[in-house]
Amino acid sequence: MMQExxxxxxxxxxxxxxxxxxxxxxxxxxxxxxxxxxxRRLPLLALAVPQMAGCGQAAAFFAFALLWTVDxxxxxxxxxxxxxxxxxxxxxxxxxxxxxxxxxxxYLGAQAGILYLVARGAQQLLYLESPxxxxxxxxxxxxxxxxxxxxxxxxxxxxxxxxxxxAWAAHRRLWIxxxxxxxxxxxxxxxxxxxxxxLLLIGMLCGLCVPVVGAEVVLTLxxxxxxxxxxxTPSLRAFAPLSVVAGVLGxxxxxxxxxxxxxxxxxxxxxxxxxxxxxxxxxxxxxxFRTR
Numbered sequence: 001m002m003q004e005x006x007x008x009x010x011x012x013x014x015x016x017x018x019x020x021x022x023x024x025x026x027x028x029x030x031x032x033x034x035x036x037x038x039x040r041r042l043p044l045l046a047l048a049v050p051q052m053a054g055c056g057q058a059a060a061f062f063a064f065a066l067l068w069t070v071d072x073x074x075x076x077x078x079x080x081x082x083x084x085x086x087x088x089x090x091x092x093x094x095x096x097x098x099x100x101x102x103x104x105x106x107y108l109g110a111q112a113g114i115l116y117l118v119a120r121g122a123q124q125l126l127y128l129e130s131p132x133x134x135x136x137x138x139x140x141x142x143x144x145x146x147x148x149x150x151x152x153x154x155x156x157x158x159x160x161x162x163x164x165x166x167a168w169a170a171h172r173r174l175w176i177x178x179x180x181x182x183x184x185x186x187x188x189x190x191x192x193x194x195x196x197x198x199l200l201l202i203g204m205l206c207g208l209c210v211p212v213v214g215a216e217v218v219l220t221l222x223x224x225x226x227x228x229x230x231x232x233t234p235s236l237r238a239f240a241p242l243s244v245v246a247g248v249l250g251x252x253x254x255x256x257x258x259x260x261x262x263x264x265x266x267x268x269x270x271x272x273x274x275x276x277x278x279x280x281x282x283x284x285x286x287x288x289f290r291t292r
Contacts, residue, residue: 008259019148019267020255022213025160027251030205030221031243032167036198038226039178041109045202046222048098048112048119049091053206054215055119056090057083058126065130080151080211088207094119095199144214145255145267152212159208163201174198179236220272221247228279232287246282250275 012020034046063086064078078086094115101111127133148156167174177184177194184191202222210218225243233239253274258267 004260005256008256011259012255016146016148016255016259018150018153019145019213022148022153022156022209023145023217023251023255023267023271024248025157026205026209026213026218027221027247028244029160029163029167030218031225031247032240033163033198033202033205034222034226035240035243036174036178037202037222038230039175040195040198042112043223043227044109044112044116045199046226047219048094048116049199049202050206050210050215050219050222051116051119051123052090052094053087053210053218054090055123055126056086056088056093056207057211058086058123058130059090060086062126062130080155083211084208087211088203090119091203091207095203144212145217145271146258148212156209156212159205163205167201170194170197214268216268217271220275221251224272224275225250225279225282228276229283229286232283234286234289238286242282242286243279246279247275249282250278253278 034043037043037045060078060082064082098108098111098115173184173189173194174197176187177189177191178198181191184194206215206218225246226239229239229242229246233242251271251274254267254271257265257270257274
């Protein structure tokens, strides 16, 4: 067992360090931002926003194949800038659709769930109608984490560093406006403005990171740790750090399982199960301390 673990770590270091570093960076930032959505009782936005970015990326692939690679037997993929532009446009269009729908805030979560389904269906159709069908099927089965290169890693690390700095600088306003809007109004904090700020941070995370690691990775780390741990954290102050710990542990476990020769599980799909297991374990430990 120890020998297999060492071999997996060596394989990660020698061949997949870029994907591993990207995943760890997202595992630190995404659960913290997901906590803000869970506190606002809008966890389904953590599903919808990454999927909208994935749909926008698929639209970029479709448009690139339609306009620039019509005569090529094996069309090349669009550049990173075009994929980021498509993903960011997908996020803006999706959030604009939510705001345009308006209505009671109580139904915003349900609308986000519907938007997730629409974006997922549109993404699949765009890939199926483009020359990149086989690449999409391979990515859906294996994930993107083992194919991350140094430019993509640098993009993810820079994005996460900027978002972490921005979130830390405004964490008091973001936190109070999410947890207690009435108290926020009393001390001069506009909850709607800081909700828009939260969506801006999450939109930047998805628009810049989804083209590198895939939508499933970002939505898993945004949604699973905060949702599982909300009911069992010993205090509100421990909620975000515990969610980050669960995300990091689950991410490390997913990559190790994916690089263990006897298992060879794809890290992308494995991430969902490993992050869920890590969140449940952290929740069990938190409940133990809560009862003492």
